[in-house]
Amino acid sequence: MVLVKAKVVDSTHLELLKPIAVRKGLTVLVSVAESGDKDAERQQWLAVSAESLHAAYGEPEPDYPASMVKESNPDYGT
Numbered sequence: 196m197v198l199v200k201a202k203v204v205d206s207t208h209l210e211l212l213k214p215i216a217v218r219k220g221l222t223v224l225v226s227v228a229e230s231g232d233k234d235a236e237r238q239q240w241l242a243v244s245a246e247s248l249h250a251a252y253g254e255p256e257p258d259y260p261a262s263m264v265k266e267s268n269p270d271y272g273t
Contacts (some may be wrong), residue, residue, distance in 0.1 A: 201209040217223060247251070 197215060199215055200212045202212065204210050215223075
């Protein structure tokens, strides 16, 4: 995969900032990264997601004793 920046000429044309080694007429895939715009709703979703992840995997995660293991995994190293 090659990462190349391009300038948007209009809604259907891009101008590559450096050439790529592709023959004329071939099809290429273009992935458009999100802009850096601050969308308020998106930021709220990200904040809620981060809180949920912290609640699930944060510091207060208890230690589980071996007695709680129902079936041991012989491939797991101690």
